[in-house]
Each structure stands twice: as structure tokens, then as C-alpha cells.
Amino acid sequence: MVELELLVPDVRRLNVAGGASTVVMNPNSGPGTAPIPDYQRVIDYCHARGQHVIAYVHTSYGGRTAAAVKADIDTSYAFYPGIDGIFLDEMSNAASTRSYYQYLYAAIKAKPGVRDVVGNPGAAASTSWQLDTPVADEVVVFEGPAANYQRWTALRGQPPSRPAGSSTSSTQRPPRARCSRPAVAPSA
Secondary structure (H helix, E strand, O other): OOOHHHHOOOHHHOOOOOOOOEEEEOOOOOOOOOOOHHHHHHHHHHHHOOOEEEEEEEOHHHOOOHHHHHHHHHHHHHHOOOOOEEEEEOOOOOHHHHHHHHHHHHHHHOOOOOOEEEEEOOOOOOOOHHHHOOOOOEEEEEEOOHHHHHHHHHHOOOOOOOOOOEEOOOOOOOOEEEEEOHHHOOOO
16 A cells, blocks of 8 residues: 555645645546545545545646546546546636536536536636636636746735635645635635
């Protein structure tokens, strides 16, 4: 059995004092071909500490067929029924993909339990269509080193200590800033 610290070395360092963190679980660039029991242990560990776990599924900026993405979503929930939602990576910023992401959003929201949808286009969109439609509950708008994030938020008049949401895994991994619809934004 893989030790918890080896499977997710940073899971013990999650911020539990400032509210729930969200962990993106990525067994194999998606759910893989079979459930991995140690991942369920991590989900249970995180849930016992009030943390959320969402499963990674890539969309190739709308280039993967919706059926293939939905199959990964269905497999993620079948393998790990305790997940709290889906992280749609490589989300397109093009409004022309709206119906594609509406379909995926509806498929995720139809699942039992908590069904958070986080979209990650990897860059800020020029419009807010992803949250306005909606096709995601939260959208990642920044990826990069922590120092760049602080400069980036300062340029936008948002204090770096109070983003809509951010997550860091380690010093090697960049923070991600997320924008949420006001109904789900954390309180001050």
C-alpha cells in the first residue's frame, strides 16, 4: 500500500484554519482504467478534515468529444463516489464552446452529492461567459509563481491575501486563483 504522504505529499499541509481547501485528484490524466484504493484513502483523509476533493478531467480546450469527457466524468464518480466535483482542465475561453461546456456542467450537476465544477482555461478570459452561462462554479484565472500572482493581483486592485480562492500544493507548483459566482464566493 502506498503511504498517504507519498501519494499526495502535500495533503497534510492543507490550510484548515482559513476554511476548506480544494484538492484536485489526478490519478492518470483523468480517472484511469481502474480505481486506486489509496486515492479513496486520500479522499477520506481530506473529508475528515473538512477539505474538498475534485477529480481532474481534461477537455483539450473543447477539442475532446463531449462524450469522451463525459465518460471520464462518469468513470471518476464510479471509481471515487465521494468526490466533491470535477476540475475541467484545459477549458476553452472561446464563447463558441458554450454549449459544449453547458452539456458537461449539466452532466456533473446531475451526479449525486456535492458537484462543484471548476474550470481551468489557464488564462483569464476576456469576458465572464463561463460564470454567467454558467458552465463552471469557479474559474481559474491565474497560473504561475506566487510572486507573479501577488504582482498580478496588485495590478487588478485585488489584495493578494484575499483572492476569491487560491490553492497551492508546494513551492514547485504554482498557485491558482479562482473566480466564483458571488453566491459561492468565500466571505470576508
